[in-house]
Amino acid sequence: MRATGGRRRQSVGSFGPPWLLVQLARGACLAAGLVMAGAVAGDPEPAPSAENALCLNCHGMPGFAMPGPDGAMRALHVDRQRFGASVHGQQACTHCHQDIDGVPHQKGVEHLVGCVQCHRDLWDQAQRTDSTDEHARLGEVVEQIERYMNSVHARPSMVDQSHTNATCYHCHDAHYVDPINGDEPGRYTRLNSPAVCGSCHAQIRDDYLQSVHGTAQGAGNVEAAVCIDCHTPHNIDSPTIDSIKLAITQNCGNCHQQSLRSYMGTYHGQVNTLGYAFTAKCYDCHGSHQVQPVADPRSRMHESNRLETCRGCHEEATAGYASFQPHGTAHDFHKYPQIWIASKFMIGLLLGTFAFFWLHSALWYYREWRDRKQGKHLQRGPAAEAPAGQESVYFRRFPRMWRLAHLVGALSIMTLVLTGIAVLYAESAWATVLMSLLGGPKWAALIHRAAALGFIGVFFAHLVYLAWYVGRNYRTFRWFGPNSLIPNWQDFKDIAAMFRWFIGRGPRPEFERWTYWEKFDYWAPFWGMTIIGISGMMMWFPSLTAEYLPGWVFNVATIVHGEEAFLAAVFLFTVHFFNNHFRPEKFPQEIVMFTGAMPLETYRREHELEYRRLRDSGELDRYLVAAPSRRMTAASKVLGAVLILVGLALLTLVLLGFLGI
Numbered sequence: 001m002r003a004t005g006g007r008r009r010q011s012v013g014s015f016g017p018p019w020l021l022v023q024l025a026r027g028a029c030l031a032a033g034l035v036m037a038g039a040v041a042g043d044p045e046p047a048p049s050a051e052n053a054l055c056l057n058c059h060g061m062p063g064f065a066m067p068g069p070d071g072a073m074r075a076l077h078v079d080r081q082r083f084g085a086s087v088h089g090q091q092a093c094t095h096c097h098q099d100i101d102g103v104p105h106q107k108g109v110e111h112l113v114g115c116v117q118c119h120r121d122l123w124d125q126a127q128r129t130d131s132t133d134e135h136a137r138l139g140e141v142v143e144q145i146e147r148y149m150n151s152v153h154a155r156p157s158m159v160d161q162s163h164t165n166a167t168c169y170h171c172h173d174a175h176y177v178d179p180i181n182g183d184e185p186g187r188y189t190r191l192n193s194p195a196v197c198g199s200c201h202a203q204i205r206d207d208y209l210q211s212v213h214g215t216a217q218g219a220g221n222v223e224a225a226v227c228i229d230c231h232t233p234h235n236i237d238s239p240t241i242d243s244i245k246l247a248i249t250q251n252c253g254n255c256h257q258q259s260l261r262s263y264m265g266t267y268h269g270q271v272n273t274l275g276y277a278f279t280a281k282c283y284d285c286h287g288s289h290q291v292q293p294v295a296d297p298r299s300r301m302h303e304s305n306r307l308e309t310c311r312g313c314h315e316e317a318t319a320g321y322a323s324f325q326p327h328g329t330a331h332d333f334h335k336y337p338q339i340w341i342a343s344k345f346m347i348g349l350l351l352g353t354f355a356f357f358w359l360h361s362a363l364w365y366y367r368e369w370r371d372r373k374q375g376k377h378l379q380r381g382p383a384a385e386a387p388a389g390q391e392s393v394y395f396r397r398f399p400r401m402w403r404l405a406h407l408v409g410a411l412s413i414m415t416l417v418l419t420g421i422a423v424l425y426a427e428s429a430w431a432t433v434l435m436s437l438l439g440g441p442k443w444a445a446l447i448h449r450a451a452a453l454g455f456i457g458v459f460f461a462h463l464v465y466l467a468w469y470v471g472r473n474y475r476t477f478r479w480f481g482p483n484s485l486i487p488n489w490q491d492f493k494d495i496a497a498m499f500r501w502f503i504g505r506g507p508r509p510e511f512e513r514w515t516y517w518e519k520f521d522y523w524a525p526f527w528g529m530t531i532i533g534i535s536g537m538m539m540w541f542p543s544l545t546a547e548y549l550p551g552w553v554f555n556v557a558t559i560v561h562g563e564e565a566f567l568a569a570v571f572l573f574t575v576h577f578f579n580n581h582f583r584p585e586k587f588p589q590e591i592v593m594f595t596g597a598m599p600l601e602t603y604r605r606e607h608e609l610e611y612r613r614l615r616d617s618g619e620l621d622r623y624l625v626a627a628p629s630r631r632m633t634a635a636s637k638v639l640g641a642v643l644i645l646v647g648l649a650l651l652t653l654v655l656l657g658f659l660g661i
Helices: 002-007 018-041 047-059 080-085 115-128 136-149 168-172 190-198 202-209 212-218 227-231 242-253 257-264 267-273 282-286 306-310 319-323 337-374 400-424 429-437 441-472 489-502 516-540 542-548 552-582 600-606 608-617 630-658
Strands: 065-067 073-075 393-396 597-599 624-626
Touching (some): 242 282, 267 400, 337 552, 400 429, 400 441, 400 630, 542 552, 600 608
Antiparallel strands (some): 393 624
């Protein structure tokens, strides 16, 4: 043994023919077995150590190797100290090599080691003996095994179907299983994972080592991103699978938290959160294994390469794409002034609108509730009593086409809200469920755009009608007259008078055909159509937009589109619903927009000035109609109730999303 030990530093080939090496090893192991047989009988060391010492008499010799089935020499040396310091250092060799039942053992046979079943059996034993708390780490290992068994590494190799792509000891080594975050220079310490993974993925390793991540890793930066940070160590699968694409994006955010947060505020990030994998993600823009600093000309996001990178998804991308800010935030005026200004403007608009109209609604509710409590609602003004025989007479307020336009508009808006809020509040728990019910982000986008076309159709059809009506009556039409929806000075007087009535400082004002809140409801879609419609079209046709405008307009469009939609939804389902359905005089609902007519007495109370004008001019009879049929009334109530309930459900989701729930 001493003689051969002196030559063990030489090449394995210097031992001579393989058969001679086999015989020498057989003799050495046999001799060691005889020696150890006597030593073990009186040895106070635990049995596993004695068994391991027996094995290490051969396998512990530096340079120990044997010919494999293919004739090539296989290194079989095990470092005593490293093995003893490893996770499995106290285990007997035969705990893993269970098919070896004696020394010397059969040569030239590939012995199978079952890491998976061994750990599963040990965990089952821990569960049976109620010792899982003592073996918590073992439970984690079993969970990792289950993830591995579903990974691409556990599948048969395309090169050799009899082997898996990679098994435990390909990564963790067969004998030196060190803690991943340990200080010892084990095979699979975290920073060493590129070398381990690179033993199979050589080209990817070389690309990685040239990247910003690989450079930091090579410099010993413990915070540098390595393979397992992006791909995870056990549940690795093909990056073409949707779930893996989405997981890698989240993994980038483990280091780049602020960048992930700003990315999630863009449309790309929102639909990515909802499970849509076919949109731009971190590695689509920055690359995967060859990530370089943005200022580096090799970077995919360098100003000279950015447009070409965009064309990887948007083949028709125009110059404006390059100035889009994928991580733009409304919190940095100096870096993103346009985004900051747009955000602050929309916040001011939201606060101003809701402050005025919610106060208006609260005071109105209080005034009507107080009047009803005192019985004042039963008698108001000289027109409080209906003339004899006119109790069932109705006044026609809205012609059929107006009612149809209102219904189409209402359905379109509710559909837009339904499909839009899931994207706007993509990180809410309910958003993913809602998006699944809609068929996923792609189908939701199609539904959203179809609803947008429906609303646009109603809007422009109304404009055509207005142009025709004004053109036909241009000689007699009064732009600020009682039949016009254009705000006038009297509306401001009515607002002041209404607030005086709210606080008990004056009578309730009398109104003409259109009240100031009805005019606001009418003109609000013009503002919303301009803001939401234009911004939506810009995002719907990005290449056309980027042909003439810089890319930051997409950032601004995203903000104003979402914030204005929030304003419209909350206003409609709170203020508009209150004005028409929820105030004491209207509760539980007003159906005039579905039947087209309202009781003459109600009309007289709410539009006293118009009633007198029509009565005095002799035109009143033109607007008097019979009461709607019972079927029409019942259908209108059902339709109204359904729309109100849907609106309140949408309002609930909007508020939950706003609160981050």
